[in-house]
Amino acid sequence: MLKIGSHVSFSDKGLLTATEEAASYGSSSFMIYTGAPQNTRRKPIESMNIEDGKAAMAVAGIDEIVVHAPYIINLGSYKSNTYQLAVDFLQEEIRRTHALGVRNIVLHPGAFTDKDAEYGINRIAEGLNEVLNGTDETEVNIALETMAGKGTEMGRSFEEIAAIIDKVQHNERLTICLDTCHIHDAGYDIVNDLDGVLHQFDQLVGLNRIAVVHVNDSKNPMGARKDRHTPVGTGWIGFEALNRVVHHELLQGRPFILETPWIGKEAKTQRPMYEVEIALLRGSVPERFGDSFLSEIEMLSSFFAKRDIEQRAFVLDTWKLLKDDAKARKADPREPLERLYDLVLEANLFPDYSEEQINFRLIGWLAAKGL
Structure with a gap:
């Protein structure tokens, strides 16, 4: 094990x-x-x-x-x-x-x-x-x-x-x-x-x-x-x-x-x-969180695809922006996960979930290609 x-x-x-x-x-x-x-x-x-x-x-x-x-x-x-x-x-x-x-x-x-x-x-x-x-x-x-x-x-x-x-x-x-x-x-x-x-x-x-x-x-x-x-x-x-x-x-x-x-x-x-x-x-997501977790990751995939957001590109582009553009960093210092969370919260995608539960699903979506 x-x-x-x-x-x-x-x-x-x-x-x-x-x-x-x-x-x-x-x-x-x-x-x-x-x-x-x-x-x-x-x-x-x-x-x-x-x-x-x-x-x-x-x-x-x-x-x-x-x-x-x-x-x-x-x-x-x-x-x-x-x-x-x-x-x-x-x-x-x-x-x-x-x-x-x-x-x-x-x-x-x-x-x-x-x-x-x-x-x-x-x-x-x-x-x-x-x-x-x-x-x-x-x-x-x-x-x-x-x-x-x-x-x-x-x-x-x-x-x-x-x-x-x-x-x-x-x-x-x-x-x-x-x-x-x-x-x-x-x-x-x-x-x-x-x-x-x-x-x-x-x-x-x-x-x-x-x-x-x-x-x-x-x-x-x-x-x-x-x-x-x-x-x-x-x-x-x-x-x-x-x-x-x-x-x-x-x-x-x-x-x-x-x-x-x-x-x-x-x-x-x-x-x-x-x-x-x-x-x-x-590799035990369904056992730990249930099959609905995977369905919710699919929901996130569809949600972000409509906004032309791809996992790795979004993460790396955000870090590059925060690293290289001091003006942009000062105007919006949010890190990648926080930006994704705010998009989901604004869309009221998971109205009954806590901040932790939403972030769990975002972490799952970021790993989706490896699941």
Whole structure:
């Protein structure tokens, strides 16, 4: 069975509520933080509700999940206090990950800030050596995440990832989290040459190291180095390309994790698209939503065809307009999905549906050619 799920919250009830949230989306895997990703405040391991959570996972048919390290960890920093905090806190997060029974903790490698890339590679490797040597009692791997290349962050190329791994003593405990938005934004053409990109990765790093795949569309064209996620099918990568990633024979057996943003006109009405994204990528839309969902996608196809709106052309033309025309962007900053939603709302096409339900059907329509 395809292991696919999303990032979920980790509340006061810990693993149990995280599992319940993931199951509500139809997940067969999920990713969590063990606390807020922006700070070091953590509840005791004993309060993480681990046993109840594992029981709920068994009921939901979830046998593998992933932990993500907090964003504040920067092993590439030249500042001694920032570096030491990163080492110490990552070691603690690894022990918490071990307590959860999880094998991989995803880590942004780090940023070299005021130094250079060579310094960053050496400093990150130094930190990883210290972290791994200090946590040899665990069986947790550090999954280095491929990055988009914004600012001075490292891991923006397969060569940088390979160079870091090569300098780490116990690198058998280093795995990789392959992020689709990040490698697209870093300049790897997964839309037109996924096989070539995977071959290049295999030659430089090794496909056997990939332990997790983050499945995200991108708001920016290939090589933009921006790292701005968007729901599946609403960005420059598109549903068909992401579907090929999820079902590629060389990537099977890994958990595929969505980190796509919540969508809604107002902050209080924003909702995740995870449930429909998972069903679309798994190929289980009728089972999840019923045959009427497909009929409603046909209604959308007819509705937009009368307005000469084609899925990919509309999405890409809108992003190009927002990127290249500052005047047009200021006059109408709406992103593709919001523009489509407004057209449907104006036509009163689904008068009894909530904003979330309409957006689910729009995501389905954007993926319609791949269904």
